[in-house]
Amino acid sequence: MASNTGQTLIALLTGAAIGAGLGILYAPDKGSTTREKLSKEATKAQKRLNKQIKETSSTLSEKAQQARYSFEQKLNDTLSSASYKADDILLAMEDKLEALRRQNAKLQIDSTVSRTKAGSTAGTTKTTANKVTT
Numbered sequence: 001m002a003s004n005t006g007q008t009l010i011a012l013l014t015g016a017a018i019g020a021g022l023g024i025l026y027a028p029d030k031g032s033t034t035r036e037k038l039s040k041e042a043t044k045a046q047k048r049l050n051k052q053i054k055e056t057s058s059t060l061s062e063k064a065q066q067a068r069y070s071f072e073q074k075l076n077d078t079l080s081s082a083s084y085k086a087d088d089i090l091l092a093m094e095d096k097l098e099a100l101r102r103q104n105a106k107l108q109i110d111s112t113v114s115r116t117k118a119g120s121t122a123g124t125t126k127t128t129a130n131k132v133t134t
Helices: 002-025 033-134
Strands: none
Touching: 002 033
């Protein structure tokens, strides 16, 4: 759209310059009258140009605001999604940590029971050996 606006401005200025040049060449009026007409046409061309600039500026401003809003929306969506994924990962890690703690506690209990059994078996063997020798 900005390209069309630029082309329109160039065409407008070119047309105004050609029209002014032809007007001067074929003017049947006096120089002062021709200068007055040129001044009026230049003023009209300047008003059209200012109007076109304002319209283009307004359009660009609206498009910039829309792009900004779109970017912010996508950024918020991405951050929200990342937050949910991070929460899911943390929950999974906490579950795995709890499972590892339970497994460690079970292994410690099994290890203690094994040591206790080994100690009582060794004591029984010594007692039996003492009875046989006496």
